[in-house]
Amino acid sequence: MIAHLRGRLLSKTPNQAILECAGVGYDVTISVATFSALPNEGTEATLHIHTHVREDQIALFGFSETQEKRLFEKLLTISGIGPKLAITVLSGIDASRLITAIRSGDHATLTRIPGIGKKTSERVVLELKDKLDDLATAIPTTTGGPHHGPAGDDALSALVNLGYPRPIAQKAIETAITKDPNAAHDFETLFRAAMAAIR
Numbered sequence: 001m002i003a004h005l006r007g008r009l010l011s012k013t014p015n016q017a018i019l020e021c022a023g024v025g026y027d028v029t030i031s032v033a034t035f036s037a038l039p040n041e042g043t044e045a046t047l048h049i050h051t052h053v054r055e056d057q058i059a060l061f062g063f064s065e066t067q068e069k070r071l072f073e074k075l076l077t078i079s080g081i082g083p084k085l086a087i088t089v090l091s092g093i094d095a096s097r098l099i100t101a102i103r104s105g106d107h108a109t110l111t112r113i114p115g116i117g118k119k120t121s122e123r124v125v126l127e128l129k130d131k132l133d134d135l136a137t138a139i140p141t142t143t144g145g146p147h148h149g150p151a152g153d154d155a156l157s158a159l160v161n162l163g164y165p166r167p168i169a170q171k172a173i174e175t176a177i178t179k180d181p182n183a184a185h186d187f188e189t190l191f192r193a194a195m196a197a198i199r
Helices: 032-037 066-076 083-092 095-103 118-128 133-138 149-161 166-179 181-185 187-198
Strands: 004-013 016-021 024-030 044-053 058-063
Touching: 004 024, 016 044, 024 044, 024 083, 032 083, 044 066, 058 066, 058 083, 066 083, 066 095, 066 118, 066 133, 083 095, 095 118, 095 149, 149 166, 149 181, 149 187, 166 181, 166 187, 181 187
Parallel strands: 024 058
Antiparallel strands: 004 016, 004 044, 016 024, 044 058
């Protein structure tokens, strides 16, 4: 199976890249995030590849970051999500925001992604909620201000992504941890407590 490609970028669009490696042009489906990360056409580029094999075709899906590839592969484990929908999902929302939405059970954010309805959103949260801890720490969160461990950083990122100003979000997290120190170790408990503190 092809797992990685490096070569000259012949062309790129928001959902496709053609990469020439040793004289062979590989047609790779990509997300908008990967499109944005790719260099100019005619220069050397590298992509992490997921090879999807079906009876009637072999399709390549490429990612600029290994974390995005791993998130794509986790989405494929969900019943009803194939590679095309998984790429659409990753094109519709930033990877860190997607992880935060899944871990916090934020169905409102998930159902705004093209192709994700209420039932699919519920399946994604149910099946992936507890399987993204390694990805949540691998994708960098925004820096600045005090940190309260991985759960605190994730809760802060979630609140900021929901539109709350960073100082208000940090204050809410500190209030929640002061009330219940154990909340600092559990993202969902801390997130809910911080939301309650803001309201």
